[in-house]
Amino acid sequence: VAARRSYHEKVLDHYSRPRNVGTLDKKDKSVGEGLVGAPACGDVMRLHIKVDPDTGVISDVKFKTFGCGSAIASSSYVTELVRGMTLDQASKVKNTEIAKELCLPPVKLHCSMLAEDAIKAAIKDYRTKNPQAAPTNLAGT
Numbered sequence: 001v002a003a004r005r006s007y008h009e010k011v012l013d014h015y016s017r018p019r020n021v022g023t024l025d026k027k028d029k030s031v032g033e034g035l036v037g038a039p040a041c042g043d044v045m046r047l048h049i050k051v052d053p054d055t056g057v058i059s060d061v062k063f064k065t066f067g068c069g070s071a072i073a074s075s076s077y078v079t080e081l082v083r084g085m086t087l088d089q090a091s092k093v094k095n096t097e098i099a100k101e102l103c104l105p106p107v108k109l110h111c112s113m114l115a116e117d118a119i120k121a122a123i124k125d126y127r128t129k130n131p132q133a134a135p136t137n138l139a140g141t
């Protein structure tokens, strides 16, 4: 019987069947990498995005997370969320949105922060590698 404060079934679903686990070829110019750690617990997330250079749309996403169940669920969820988004849209994804969708309890908020940080870092890396692509003033946010 699920306790009142037990994790939402969406967390368990993403945790037990994580989507888009793996890596993309980061030597590929169209791939951006975000590698981030959570100071609170030492967990690490690596996220790769592949971007269509003509449209600025994220066409593929892969992640590897060395961390707790909530971090794995957050990264799995975020890969599904940002696929098909433009870089500008993806750069606005908030951890609170992820946490809300997965019903993470407050002590697990930093786990979803890892996913937000990872996607931002991957976008930044892509833009560094492709300075002339998809001009935007949101770079580095």
Ligand code: FES
Residues within 6 Å of the ligand: 041, 042, 043, 067, 068, 069
């Ligand atoms: Fe890192 Fe959660 S404390 S696994």
Ligand code: FES
Residues within 6 Å of the ligand: 038, 040, 041, 042, 043, 067, 068, 069, 070, 071, 108, 110, 111, 114
């Ligand atoms: Fe640290 Fe989840 S990422 S406990």
